Amino acid sequence: MRSAVRSSFFPLVRDVASVYGELETLRDRSVFISLKKREEALAEAECLEGGDVAGKPLYGMLFAVKDNIDVAGMPTTAGCAAFSYTPERSATVVERLEAAGAILVGKTNMDQFATGLVGVRSPFGIPQNALRADLIPGGSSSGSAVAVARGFVDFALGTDTAGAGRIPAAMNGIVGLKPSFGLLPATGVVTACRSLETVAVFAREVELAFKVMQVCAGFDPEDPYSSRMPEPSLGAVPPRPRVGVPYPDHRQFFGDSAAEAAYEADLERLADLGAEIVELDFMAFIEAGRLLYEGPWLAERYLRFRTLIEERPSTILPVTLGILSEARQMGAIEAFDSFYRLAELKRRVEGLMEGLDCVAVPTIPRFYTMSDLAREPVRYNSHMGTYSNFVNLLDLAAISVPVGQRSDGLPSSLCLIGPRGTDGLLSAMGRMASAGMRSAAPLRATGGRVELAVFGSHLSGLSLNGELKAAGASFLRTTQTVPDYRLFALSSPLPARPGLLRVGRGEGIPVETEVWSLERDAFGALAAGLGAPLSMGVISLADGTEAKGFLVEAAATVTAEDISEHGGWRAWLSVRR
Known part of the structure; x- marks a missing residue:
């Protein structure tokens, strides 16, 4: 398996040649539908070796894309030869990855028209599961997940409407990152459900998946x-x-006791890492998921491939054609009924998730074998989407990570789900869950983001923390101020709020502080909303760093209660209660 860590001193051309030597002699030709020409990939590697690596965060990494993502000069089939066309321009995400120093190897197999979660609905063969040959690979991004899991490439792109960026990841024991809708552009992508579908990322580590997402992200x-x-x-x-x-x-494992036990163990791991587990009513999520194939979004799939369905139906797999043809029975009245119901379910889910950092579910309810699918091809495909179908409909972000191990030795994966825009938090949670430990070193802001020290109601779990999250803030570290501050409870206006006052050196106490990072615009908006007696200043922290933070005017503390002895706002609140 290739290492995902590269440097400019590594013989890149030799590495690319080695990978092509392996792929070209591979007996199993079902992982890739097409490979980039060897000489083209070698020329790109040679050019990279002789150039400047600065500004190329993915230098020398090999990647593949699902065959519904355009690559200039290579056919795009979407899993159907009759649909094939050869684009002159690559998808925006591919262009951005190549500009970041990554080298494309080929285009991977998929369930035809991205209609399936099992990975066996392709006329180009079935990619062999990387964990066990008798297991289905998961779909629809089957080839991308297998290519990463078997070490052919460092990372791969797929797409995700019903779970195609997460289910194959769990079936092959790797990471599957489904970004917030609209974060990654879909220009040059054959989307089955354009109003829902996102480009997804497969990798063996959370950090690399996230880096790839960062490179691809940006308005188009x-x-x-x-x-x-x-x-x-x-x-x-x-x-x-x-x-x-x-x-x-409300949990469903369809008779797989090993999956059920593994999920409980995965939740125990989260609890051991400091998480508070909150049980909730899950039926709104499940009902939303049913709308994906029972509502108008099936008609959206039909619309995308309408010409081929109506003019050349014999070129489409019978199972795919059968599913898409059901859309003919749907009308505008039923469509609006589904739109209204989804809006109601979204509002209910918002209430259920309020105050939560994320929701954690099994990525897949159970593992299925090839022989299982032969017996029940439609029903078991439906089962696979139990914990994934609702995510895009409800405008949520998600990441699937391998966490523990089942009693039969297969990996157990959790899918962490949160509101749109929480991609950073979900990935941090996934990294912690997968590693079984928190980051040891204190984190600093990157990419020009501003560090903000908070010590009052913006602390995690308190009443105003949601404002930070809504502004796109990311938690960095817990620390204290240096002992040059005193903390006051300002009683006017009510409710009480904290005021941090700088005093003489050593004349104060260390105050509990969390440091978060924000984009400059978000920080500016937050600062602009401040009013007397608070202002934005620079806070000196016990870890030797400084961060922006709210300071109070000395005059406002004359009638305020000095609560410094408690060491922090959270501690004072607990005593006050």
């Missing part, structure tokens, strides 16, 4: 669904994250 005016969102930042996990999980009687 050519994509009408692209959004201007803060650049995602991989921070740390708050000290006491609140993690929602389904009530026990």
Whole structure:
């Protein structure tokens, strides 16, 4: 298996030649639908070796893309030879990856028209599961997941509507990152459900998956669904994250006791790492998931491939054609009924997730074998989407990570789900869950983000922390101020709020502090909202760093209560209660 760590001193050309030597002699030709020409990839490697590596965060990494993502000069089939065309330009995400120093190897197999979660609905063969040959590979991004899991490439792109960026990851024991909708542009991507589908990332480590997402992210005016969102930042996990999980009687494993036990063990790991596990009603999530194939979004799939369906149906796999043809029975009345119901479910889910840092579910309810699928091809495909179908419909972000091990030796994966824009927090949670430990070294802000020290109601778990998260803030570290400050409870206006006052050197006490990072614009908006007696200043911290933070005017502390002896706002609140 290739290492995902490269440097300019590594013989890149030799590495690329070695990978092609392996792929070209591979008996199993079902992972890739097409390979880039060897000489082209070698020429790119030679050019990289002789150039400046500065500004190339993915220098020399090899990648593949699902065959519904355009690569200039290579056919795009979307899993159907009759649909094939050869684009003159690569997808925006591919262009950005290559500009960052990555080298594309080929285009991977997929369930035809991205219609399936099992990975066996392709006329180009079935990619062999990387864990066990009798298991299905998962879909629809089957080839991308297998290519990463078997070490052919460092990372790969897929797409995700119903779980195709997460389920194959879990089936092959790797990381699958499904970004917030609109964060990664879909220009040059054959989307089955344009209003929902996202480009997804497969890698063997969370850090690399996140780095790839960062490179791909950014507004694209050519994509009408692209959004201007803060650049995602991989921070740390708050000290006491609140993690929602389904009530026990809402969990479904379809008879797989090993999966059920592994999920319980994975939740115990989260609790051991400091998470507060909160059980919640999961039926709104499940109902939303059913709408994906029972509602108008099936018609959206039909619309995308309408010409081929109606003019050359014999060129489409019978199972795919059968699913898509059901869209003909749907009308505008039923469509609006589904839109209204989804809006109601979104509002209910917002309430359920309020105050939570994320929701943690099994990525897949169980493992299925090839022989299982032969017996029940449609029903078991439906089962695979139990914990994934609802995510895009509810406008959520998600990441699947391998966490523990089942009793049969297969990996157990958790899918961590959060509101749109929480990609950094979810990835930090995934990294912690997968590693079984928190980051040892204190984290600092990167990419020009501003460090903000908070010590009051903006602390994690307190009433105003949601404002930080809504502004795209990422938690970095817990620390204290130097002993040059005193903390006051300002009683006017009510409710009480904290005021941090700088005093003489050594005349104060260390105050509990959390440091978060924000984009400059978000920080500016936060600072602009401050009013007397608070102002923005620079806070000196016990870890030797400085950060921006709220300071209080001395005059406002004359009638305020000095609560410094408690060491922090959270401690004072607990005593006050």
